[in-house]
Amino acid sequence: MIANLEYATLQQIWWILCSVVGSLFLFLTFVQGGNTLLWQVAKNDVESSLVMNSLGRKWEITFTTLVLFGGALFAAFPKFYATSFGGAYWVWMLILFTFIVQAVSFEYRKKPNNLLGAKVYELFLLINGTVGVLLIGAAVGTFFTGSNFTLNVYNQVTWTHPLRGLEAAFSLFNLSLGLFLVFNARVLGAMYLLNNINFSAMDAFEARLRKAVWINFLCALPFLLYVLVSLLLRQGFDVNATTGVVSMVANKYLLNLLAMPLVLGLLLVGLVLVILAVLTTAFKKSSKGIWLAGLGTVLVGLAVFFTAGFNHTPFYPSKADLQSSLTIYNASSSLYTLTAMTYVALGIPFVLAYIAYVWRQMDSQKLASHEVANDEAY
Amino acid sequence: MVDVDLSLVNWSRAQFALTAMYHWIFVPLTLGLSFLCAMFESIYVRTGDEKWKALTRFWMTLFGINFAIGIATGIILEFQFGTNWSNYSWMVGDIFGAPLAIExxxxxxxxxxxxxVMFFGWNRVSKGFHLFSTWMVAVGSNLSALWILVANAWMQNPVGMAFNPETARFEMENFWAVLFSPIAMSKFTHATSSGFLLASLFVVTISSWYLLKGRHVDMAKKSIIVASVFGLLASAYVGFTGDEAAFENAQKQPMKLAAFEGLYKGEKSAGLVAAGIINGAKKPGDAQSPFLFxxxxxxxLSLLANRVSGSFVPGIDDLLYGNSEQKVMGVVEKMKLGQQAVADLAAFKQARQEKNIGAASEALDRFTANKEFLGYGYLSTPEEAVPPVSTVFYSFHIMVILGSFFPVLFLAYLFYTLKGRVAEVRWLLPVGISSYFLGLVAQQTGWIVAEVGRQPWAIQGLLPVKVATTNLAVGHVQATFFMFMGLFTLLLIAEIKIMLKQISIGPEGL
Structure with missing residues (x-):
């Protein structure tokens, strides 16, 4: 069956798959959000250890999902990979640096003789959860605000802004999206910890986390509203269906949502789920908020990626030269490669299934303070 | 196509080399120590002996410290193809991206x-499931090596693809040819088995130190037995796959093989240089001797390279200037055809833009005739096609000499341990303690042989590195180079300090 799929269908399938991986990553940034909560919610060594060990069992899944997001984009949309990573050099480099320092921090933080001391490794985690997530948001924002590049006939990229990608962080829209993701990650992080830790005899710790859910949601709200309103009102990049010429169209993204009611539905349901999760966690003592808010985040993420890439929209538009803009059709791999990779993708449900199985096995009992008291704990 | 800034190319190469070499300090240890931990734990589960559990947990602690920095140094490699080699990523992403995604x-x-589960599941899952998880970590880490080495092998021997002039890139035509190319298989088996070898040396090094100090003697002996058997098998396999890799190199990358051996004038019944000192003044085509000694x-060499005794092995001069008698086409001739291909491709693109269908079709026909030489069209001089001979030669010989020494070491350890005298053989322990560091040298020189030997190509014969880089001002790359150097060095020092501390603490209760 896969062998008979049309090229355009495969290109759409791969945009959906990349969107799923990207959206799952946004859910899994609960690790990054949790990183940034450490100093705020943990008031003693036991609480710190619980936060670190709870997150420390998941950070690699988040990290791997980010790596897969990169790998999937490389395999399916190599022109995007080449243009964006090579062009927006500094934004990606800085994101990577924050993930490099994160990767050792859980393991090295409590180990004796660790050169830098626990506080520095905690600072690395904080940087990862703030700067890293903020810049990822700014990079995703350029799907709507456009970037500064041109491509020549050999598809080689020339970046036309001296800041090489960092300029993305100076757009109000991109910055707002980044800050929304930072606070959303903190909401998710607090919800995850509430779900994962056994709080017996630690009421104050639990209360601090519930408060963090509410406060960070309130902080996220203005940025979310700004992003949504701006998205609906702004001019957007449009590909003419017959000529293929890219031009600016008023309210393009609003038109996209109206043209794709399913995507609008994803967005609305996702937002409702997140809000519901926040309310039940902050005020109803629920510990299941992470699942509701996680699903909500994934749905909102999908809506964002679909709005950026479908309905004759270039997902990686160029402000410098509209006709250099990348669409899922002109940036993709060949028919052969997409077909081969689609066979490979049939394995993804199996991977998700064993992750879910192991996760259940490991988390069937909540993490208790006596477990983090030994030398091997993070 | 592009104006090449050589200092940009060199800084980009330096950054890739720096990050890859740092990464490869940790990865081979992960590849092998994961299996050793799984073996130790299997013995524990079979025997139920708590000593084996403590032993397993000790080695796992060291594994975890190494694993973390391996991940930290690894993420940049995947993204660096895009950030610093964007032309490469576009031109070969259709083939190269797939193994990375699958990985x-x-x-x-x-x-x-x-x-x-391996680290935090001891009291949360069943003994059997825990053991299974430890094996899965070993399988997973070695599977990741498979896919990245498939990708690397494709750079050495591009197969299963064709150049598409419409998109100006190479496109995949046969996934299985990419996956099962002989170079991919020999690279995968050679690199993973060398990782098993290195991890065995790691265990021998630390255990020997304990024996010398008279601490944790029982654990050290137990560890040494498992590690020397594993290491001995691994080193035999490393030798076997190394021979295979050299044979494949001779067939697919003869210039690299010539550089291994400093062979300038090709000959029948060519000899293998066991040791030598390169003559630094030697240039291709001149009459000087390539060696001072x-x-x-x-x-x-004829036997190893072609598996036919007395066969002809081409030297650097034959490969550059051609040897009609032996039917070797020289780089000089390939460059002429390549320059023609570059010009025809440009004419094709131009005609396309002008919507001149007839001219486009003619240019395409001319291009197609010479397209296999496209990469040579970007070389400035034929001599550019020669990799740095002395670097490759010395690295290759250091690797081979060390690789021949390790099986002898494992045999000695196995012999004396089984005789019950290993702690008394005072000459052996210092050699054992140094062996892990020698193993690291062999690992690094091995990759220098593979990657420096491939120069000037990013994709052998098709794409020189100077055409593959991202168009950046060199200052950006210099900045990230020093950021990586500083950060990775800092993390390495932290890792070493933590590792040494854990070794000095030693296993609990043993």
Whole structure:
């Protein structure tokens, strides 16, 4: 069956798959959000250890999902990979640096003789959860605000802004999206910890986390509203269906949502789920908020990626030269490669299934303070 | 196509080399120590002996410290293809991206998921499931090596693809040809078995130190037995796959093989240089001797390179200037055809833009005739096609000499341990303690041989590195180079300090 799929269908399938991986990553940034909560919610060594060990069992899944997001984009949309990573050099480099320092921090933080001391490794985690997530948001924002590049006939990229990608962080829209993701990650992080830790005899710790859910949601709200309103009102990049010429169209993204009611539905349901999760966690003592808010985040993420890439929209538009803009059709791999990779993708449900199985096995009992008291704990 | 800034190319190369070499300090240890931990734990589960459990947990602690920095140094490699080699990423992404994505889907998640069980699942899951998880971490890490080495092998021997002038890139035509190319298989088996070898040396080094100090003697002996058997098998396999790799190099990358051996004038019944000192003044095509001093085994190179005794092995001069008698086409001639291909491709693109269908079709026909030489069209001089001979030669010989020494070491350890005298053989222990560091040298020189030997190509014969880089101002790359150097060095020092501390603490209760 896969062998008979049309090229355009495969290109759409791969945009959906990349969107799923990207959206799952946004859910899994609960690790990054949790990183940034450490100093705020943990008031003693036991609480710190619980936060670190709870997150420390998941950070690699988040990290791997980010790596897969990169790998999937490389395999399916190599022109995007080449243009964006090579062009927006500094934004990606800085994101990577924050993930490099994160990767050792859980393991090295409590180990004796660790050169830098626990506080520095905690600072690395904080940087990862703030700067890293903020810049990822700014990079995703350029799907709507456009970037500064041109491509020549050999598809080689020339970046036309001296800041090489960092300029993305100076757009109000991109910055707002980044800050929304930072606070959303903190909401998710607090919800995850509430779900994962056994709080017996630690009421104050639990209360601090519930408060963090509410406060960070309130902080996220203005940025979310700004992003949504701006998205609906702004001019957007449009590909003419017959000529293929890219031009600016008023309210393009609003038109996209109206043209794709399913995507609008994803967005609305996702937002409702997140809000519901926040309310039940902050005020109803629920510990299941992470699942509701996680699903909500994934749905909102999908809506964002679909709005950026479908309905004759270039997902990686160029402000410098509209006709250099990348669409899922002109940036993709060949028919052969997409077909081969689609066979490979049939394995993804199996991977998700064993992750879910192991996760259940490991988390069937909540993490208790006596477990983090030994030398091997993070 | 592009104006090439050579200092940009060199800084980009330096950054890739720096990050890859740092990464490869940790990865081979992960590849092998994961299996050793799984073996130790299997013995524990079979025997129920708590000593084996403590032993397993000790080695796992060291594994975890190494694993973390391996991940930290690894993420940049995947993204660096895009950030610093964007022309490469576009031109070959259709083929090269797939193994990287598959690596993520099938290997990294296996590692990441089961790693948490391996470290934190001792009291949370059953003994059997824990053991299974430890094996899965080993399988996952070695699977990730498979996919990245498939990708690397494709750079050495591009197969299963064709150049598409419409998109100006290479496109995949046969996935299985990419996956099962002989170079991919020999690279995978050679690199992973060398990782098993290195991890065995790691265990021998630390255990020997304990024996010398008279601490944890029982654990050290137990560890040494398992590690020397594993290491001995691994080193035999490393030798076997190394021979295979050299044979494949001779067939697919003859210039690299010539550089291994400092062979300028090709000959029949070529000898293998056992040791030698390169003549630094030697240039291709001149009459100087390539060596100031050399010891050769007659006829052996022909046998290893072609598996036919007395066969002709082309030298650097033959490959550059051609040898009609032996039907070797020289780089000089390939460059002429390549320059023609570059010009015809440009004419094709131009005609396309002008919507001149007839001219486009003619240019395409001319291009198609010479397209296999496209890469040579970007070389400035034929001599550019020669990799740095002395670097490759010395690295190759250091690797081979060390690789021949390790099996002897494992045999000695196995012999004396089984005799019950290993702690008394005072000459052996210092050699054993140094062996891990020698193993690291062999690992690094091995990759220098593979990657420096491939120069000037990013994709052998098709794409020189100077055309593959991202168009950046060199200052950006210099800045990130020093950021990586500073950060990785800092993390390495932290890792070493933590590792030494854990070794000095030693296993609990043993």
């Amino acid at each position: 993520g889907i099938f290997a990294f998640f296996l590692e990441a998921t089961f790693f948490a 050399e010891v050769k085994v007659p006829g052996l």
